Amino acid sequence: MRQSVTIRRNRTVGMRFISSRGVEAGSLREMTAFRLSRDLFSLFRPDSRIILRAFLPTSWFGSSSTDPKEANRMSPESNQGLVEYYARRAAEYETIFSRPERQEDLGILRGWIGDAFSGMNILEIACGTGYWTEVISRTAKSVLATDVNEETLAIARSKGMNSAKVRFQKENALSLLHLVNQRFNAGFAGFWWSHLPMRGVRDFLNGFHSALQPGALVCFIDNRFVEGSSTPISRRDSEGNTFQMRRLSDGSVHEVLKNFPDEGRLRSSLSGLATELEVRWLRYYWLLSYRACDAA
Numbered sequence: 001m002r003q004s005v006t007i008r009r010n011r012t013v014g015m016r017f018i019s020s021r022g023v024e025a026g027s028l029r030e031m032t033a034f035r036l037s038r039d040l041f042s043l044f045r046p047d048s049r050i051i052l053r054a055f056l057p058t059s060w061f062g063s064s065s066t067d068p069k070e071a072n073r074m075s076p077e078s079n080q081g082l083v084e085y086y087a088r089r090a091a092e093y094e095t096i097f098s099r100p101e102r103q104e105d106l107g108i109l110r111g112w113i114g115d116a117f118s119g120m121n122i123l124e125i126a127c128g129t130g131y132w133t134e135v136i137s138r139t140a141k142s143v144l145a146t147d148v149n150e151e152t153l154a155i156a157r158s159k160g161m162n163s164a165k166v167r168f169q170k171e172n173a174l175s176l177l178h179l180v181n182q183r184f185n186a187g188f189a190g191f192w193w194s195h196l197p198m199r200g201v202r203d204f205l206n207g208f209h210s211a212l213q214p215g216a217l218v219c220f221i222d223n224r225f226v227e228g229s230s231t232p233i234s235r236r237d238s239e240g241n242t243f244q245m246r247r248l249s250d251g252s253v254h255e256v257l258k259n260f261p262d263e264g265r266l267r268s269s270l271s272g273l274a275t276e277l278e279v280r281w282l283r284y285y286w287l288l289s290y291r292a293c294d295a296a
């Protein structure tokens, strides 16, 4: 069963349908404008729960634009599918940190991050349920922990972290300019880099750095791809971005952009934007740290 649709509102929006059994949507490129109607929904079997994911032609999923100049261009709204996926996943998100084989690595990461940010004023983006916020808040002077989803922020807030030090705020990590002047001398993001389309990484970094003081310490942590442990790659696009099909406990299946950059890719992404750059590799994770410079 294949169906897809584009509709026109103020701008063209692409939509992809996936049935609860994970049946993939058709190519959006092939589609002309189509009126969204009950007829469309009736194409799905009544017992098939439909997951609707809307994303822009500048999509992080990389394939919905017919204009090659627009493909993968970043914009603050362009990761809507990912935002919705994490909203639905919020309540079950932290089970990912209880996998026994990963405990040793996670302990090392917690130690590194706690030490690195000691005494600093940190801007954390895409903080999710606050798992790492709790770690950095132990030694930090202050943390502004931000995420685009109220669903994840609500869980983070419920953890009762020291409110004299830690604030949670809804913010889009792709649109941070208004946070300039808040004197952050450190920036942190856990498991966020891997969700950036390769072409969008530099734009994101420039935006992130603009909210930090020059010379700020920046740390990213993220996943390595580990055969037999990581969710398999289901698709690779023409730019090299990779995707996974992920199932949530409600049975819904989502295609998620998830990149696994090597050290060369991490370093080249930061060329001219960083000093004191270090990458550390564990079995399951990597940690990148550097001092931010102004964009050239």
Ligand SMILES: C[S@@+](CC[C@H](N)C(=O)[O-])C[C@H]1O[C@@H](n2cnc3c(N)ncnc32)[C@H](O)[C@@H]1O
Binding pocket: 079, 082, 083, 086, 087, 125, 126, 127, 128, 129, 130, 131, 132, 146, 147, 148, 149, 152, 171, 172, 173, 174, 189, 190, 191, 192
């Ligand atoms: C992989 S989770 C990481 C959560 C947390 N950093 C951690 O390591 O536990 C990715 C997070 O990015 C958030 N997110 C997705 N798009 C975002 C955006 N444009 N701006 C801010 N947060 C976003 C999701 O809500 C989700 O909480």
